[in-house]
Amino acid sequence: MQNKIEIKNLNFFYNEKQVIRNFNLNIPANKILSVFGPAGSGVTTLLRSLNRLCDLSPEARSEGEILLDGKDIRSPDINVTELRRRVGIVFDVPTPLPMSIFDNIAYGPRLKRKKKDGKISETVELALRQAALWDEVKDRLTVPAMSLSGGQQQRLCVARVLALKPEVILLDRPCSGLDPISTAKIEDSLTELKKQFTIIISPHNTQQAGRISDRVAFMLMGELIEESTNVEVFKNPKDQRTSDYITGRFG
């Protein structure tokens, strides 16, 4: 099994507060990894540090190594813009840009197009199909993205990331505000997408982690408690804290 991302001794601070402690994790390619834990465990920070969106907070500081295909993304010669195209992210709230549906998706590809990519409209259609949104919006691609429902907006955000043809997709509680039907649609497309991408998701509950992931990592207070296959963690957790959390004894 090939590792797409290797995290070595990662420590992360906001000012004096440490939110990730001595974190070590290998993330295999073309699998869905669920990272979960109670609120404040550092899951969001972990995801955001994988494409350096954390850099936006001036008080953030980190130590350690995050290797993407063996290269440290925290080294100064990394092009952050390029990195963010390789490691796409979907946030916990839908974040459409103030423009039309089509432009929302076409925006990323337009910024950096190569001849061989083909027509932009084909890229947009493919992305929308992959995110299971095409059938609902194909007749109204020019309307503002804000006019879509919450679930549609979130799938639009997934499509927007897919259109960039990233290598890794981060999903930070992507279904937190969504109804079960939209959630199911997103989960279905994720299972389909892992053939092409490495997917890291912070699920919004343990059931979701159980449904879609190949591997599961449990975090608590910024530490990795355990990481293993889906079946292993849920059926046979090694750590008492993991089993307490899964069975609902706390959290």
Add this chain to the structure above:
Amino acid sequence: MKKFKEKLSGRIFLLLALSSISALVLITVFIFVQGLPIIAKVGFFKFISGMEWAPGEGEFGIFPMIAGTVSVTLGAALIGIPVGICCSIFMAELAPEKMRKIFRPAIQLLAGIPSVLYGFCGLIFVVPLIRDYLGGPGMSILAGSIILAIMILPTIISISEVSLIALPRHYKEGALALGMTHWQTILRVQLPAAKSGIVAAVILGIGRAIGETMAVIMVLGNSVAIPESILDSVRTLTTNIGLEMAYASDEHQQALFATGIVLFVIIMILNATAQYITRKKHSKTQNKRKSNETKNQTADR
């Protein structure tokens, strides 16, 4: 008894609130009552397009003043808008927190400086510079534009900055996550999204430039003539009133009030436009939310 007190205090507050509104109404009525007769006598079109302003001889044409106001305001806008918008982008997006803490109160202070001091500085520094290096009398459209541009900066900067800061955080994060650079994010996502606020800021700034009197009296030279170059001296609508009100009487005084009517209407139109733009944006998002809700409901069924 308690009920009576409640009612009484309600009435008192209403009365006080009305007094500020009534000031507006009284001023409006007063200006129009004083100014309209002369407009009626000269004829509206002739009044605003007339080239001659000779109150002693009964010639009341304010076209040179309108031309003066337009040219000075345009100059101030050309200088002040780019500087102001760039400054607001810097403050909202680029400046480190420490610098912002110094800049923001400094810019607010700029708004608090009495306009006569702006005029004084213009007269002492800007006018001689123009006279020495560009020729002409120095007191000119250019001098007025420079001074006004500085005066409208605080308005443009603070309103634009607020509308940039008020943007949802996810616009920026979403754009950056798409692989846009910080500059692309500012130019293609944040500026377009804050457009209505920035346009309102510009309009209010222009309104302030049109209404300014004291500073421009001191640097414009105030000659009643159609300007041919930016180095020419002009007179604006406001300075026309400011200069002559002290000794005007009868028809002359009425003509100055009529000048005030023209000024008043221009400012009203500008302010209404600014309000319309900000409100339109507001109702648009509300409508969207409403239509979203109905859509979701139909989808649920």
